[in-house]
Amino acid sequence: MTDQLKALYQSVILHHNKEPVGYEKRPEAGMIIEAYNPICGDRFNLYLNIVEGQLEDIHFHGFGCAISKASTSILIKHLKGKSIEEVKQLVAAYFKTVNGEAEDAPEDFAAFAAAKAFPGRMKCATLSWDELNEYLKSVS
């Protein structure tokens, strides 16, 4: 296996792929966002409950590759319980980290920077994040 591959499929990602955080259907959630990549067919639903500017609860369900699934799991792990302001900051930090721009960001974000070496997979690392970001823009 090449080093780049090992960097991509490192334990953080494989762990979250196998044991994703908040992986369950919540059809009754206040807001459901679909993250869908028509090119590969990956599709997740993000189930959000936002109460008084706080992301009180968030879950996800669907199918996708190791990268997209893990990156969504990381999203849940870090954003749950945060204020919308904090969520926005974390989303921005995530994008910067993935793009390889050094940033004071949670450690496990860094795992996804390895996707840069695989241009065909960049979208997997940002799929759910992109859709959440679109949603945040649309409501503010």
Add this chain to the structure above:
Amino acid sequence: MTDQLKALYQSVILHHNKEPVGYEKRPEAGMIIEAYNPICGDRFNLYLNIVEGQLEDIHFHGFGCAISKASTSILIKHLKGKSIEEVKQLVAAYFKTVNGEAEDAPEDFAAFAAAKAFPGRMKCATLSWDELNEYLKSVS
């Protein structure tokens, strides 16, 4: 001037271009055939009177390059007064000559064989002949 050019623009053609045979409008003719080349805009009308299987009278009018005009003039010269059977034979002989296949054909047909060296001009040598030929096929 190149030899091929001289062969193309030889006296037979230039003569018929300047002094075409049967060059006049005959709107009252029994049959009018339009020979039109959309690529260059050349357009002639052939005015035919066929009486009892004889091409009693034929004229032409329109505009075109030296080659198409001369080839139409030659057509008039040779076909006027001939029986439809003879006309068909002459048309076939003309096409063979133009294609460079040796044939027992009127001498001035040969001038147009030079068009073969100018693929862009072959159509000029056969424009009126092609249309007449189509007509003959459609009536027999």
Add this chain to the structure above:
Amino acid sequence: MLEPDNIRKDFPVFREHPDLIYFDNAATTQKPQVVIDAITEFYTHFNANIHRGVYDIAAKATERYEAVRGKVANFIGAPSAKNIVYTSGTTASINLVAQSFLGAQLKAGDEVIISQMEHHANLIPWQMICKAKGATLKVMPIDREGAIDLGTLRVSLSKRTKLIALTHVSNTFGRINPIREVIKIAHQKNIPVLVDGAQSVAHFDIDVSDLDADFFVFSGHKLFGPTGIGILYAKEEHLNAMQPIVFGGDMIKNVSFEKSSFLSAPQCFEAGTTNIAGVIGLGAAIDYLSQYDKKEIKAYLKELREYALSRLQEIKGFSLVGSEEHSSAIISFVIDGVHPHDIATILGAHQIAIRAGNHCTQPLMDFLELPGTSRMSFSIYNLKSEVDRAIEIMQEIHDLMFGA
């Protein structure tokens, strides 16, 4: 016997990238040197616009361009060069038939039949024209091995059926459709059939006259030729019934501000400056492919597929999508617990190009209840040793993903 080791040498990409294992031939094929050279020669020696110039290089460009029409006709057994329309690809060819041939006659209540395995290119154009005209798109079901049922087809035909569009070979799992039988059944009710030959034309001996196909479409780029060039073959009577849908230069007879009239087919379907270099390159690709015996190509690819299939069984969690039999040089598969994109990425990192996803056949994936598959597709330059190398990597995938 085909000599893939020698064939490889004709493709400069393998000289430049000796480690590249290219198993994505259903997406596009690599190009032999002769095709690249033909394009270079055109641009270097006789680049000119066609059909109107009287100078030498324009005459030569026109002659070569038109000569390829005859070559294509010959290659697929068409009666004449006049049956061959140049398009920009399979997609454009199908859209042209949908809009022009079908668009002119389709009425509310009419039906168009496709199969459940069609590529989006052989689905959405029919869907859209049906929607516009109030007609119905009917889908021939398949079983899980990809077989269509001719009996079902037979009883589903009626006077309202205006066309059947069917792929010759499924790009997703390689299933070969019984197009000869479908055409026979359809013609008993005077229903025309369009055959999507995108995946068959490079490997099969095609004779559209013998098949009695009404329309046959394919792309140059899947046939060792350039991108941006495709073919629509149609029977003369159908071409004559079709009106152009794109308008411009080089397809007109007479133009005034009040009205225009058009040349006859195929010319009237080729408005404007077409992909002249693409046509020249396609001609070279057909010449190249014609040196080989299609029977030998088919036999070799069958052997390669069978070999790959036997080796793939060694991979933990492997299962084939589609059928072992009745299939051309394409293998679609899934590996339990590993997403197709992860497989493709891991192979890709080792210079092994395969494809993952829905292969532009989303409804087929929905039927199979799969988010996607991994697909290996072979061509005449692929080797058993390349299959071995891919297997070697795939054996490590479980370790990588789940720990040794």
Add this chain to the structure above:
Amino acid sequence: MLEPDNIRKDFPVFREHPDLIYFDNAATTQKPQVVIDAITEFYTHFNANIHRGVYDIAAKATERYEAVRGKVANFIGAPSAKNIVYTSGTTASINLVAQSFLGAQLKAGDEVIISQMEHHANLIPWQMICKAKGATLKVMPIDREGAIDLGTLRVSLSKRTKLIALTHVSNTFGRINPIREVIKIAHQKNIPVLVDGAQSVAHFDIDVSDLDADFFVFSGHKLFGPTGIGILYAKEEHLNAMQPIVFGGDMIKNVSFEKSSFLSAPQCFEAGTTNIAGVIGLGAAIDYLSQYDKKEIKAYLKELREYALSRLQEIKGFSLVGSEEHSSAIISFVIDGVHPHDIATILGAHQIAIRAGNHCTQPLMDFLELPGTSRMSFSIYNLKSEVDRAIEIMQEIHDLMFGA
């Protein structure tokens, strides 16, 4: 200062055919080595289908393909790569706007305005959509020098006017249209304007944002690029208002047998495998052209045209078609008593490529009461000495045709 003697060296056709004098640049331009090399490089090093492959060469092909979009945007002053749609040429671009943009909104009684000098590609698409919708095609008249009258235009606009389509430069006689003024006048009544840039894009500094053009279209092959690739620039609001008209892979979001949804622009207008090599080649052509200052190009071509015009006056029976002023690098002319095709043939036999005919502007020819003209069109590699050689031959034409 432009150095045409050096520029020539970049074009292999002049190395291979040192005697060739190519004065048919309005039909298509010759290709610099860098463009040919870019195509060869693509097919040799990273030939792959785009947007879906996760392996290296597919990623590289996708990246290069998309990068050209930005290059084109930059080259014509478009706000973003998203405004750039790849098509197969000017003709396809115009047809797309006619069918998709105009087709969706045109009603009986509406009007579309073009000019009397339009190429068939910028005439018939509008004529056909007007006919289909019961709308009227109105024609801006020109005078014998090719000038349109802005006053007349102004008063002919109304609420029913749905689009103005105008060529930037006439391909027949080189007349430059005042497109900035036309756009201003049109926008006062909220009428969108399509500019046919086929003849201007290689020589003029184009800034579609500054011009405020709604649509701007051109072909790669007239810009030193490959055949089979063209561009549609459109404002974002217009692209968003347009529905795709060709359907297939790589433009969809969701597909089921019941219905499909599409990606957003520009992607949704690029169904199927596009002319990837053509796009890559166009990128190289734009890079090539960008080394030169457009002001210097314009100045040199003006000088060349003026020189040619002065020398052509020496030819017995010569008369210019169009105007000495307000014209780009195209000269259309007639010689009394000699048919344009004979002139072109005689020059052609001496390796001088000019064009004769109606130049795909038959209604313009009808207005000028000419069966056709001879046309010389220049590019940056043409020389005064080439003009001299052409004059030399033309001086013999009378002798040849009428005897010394």
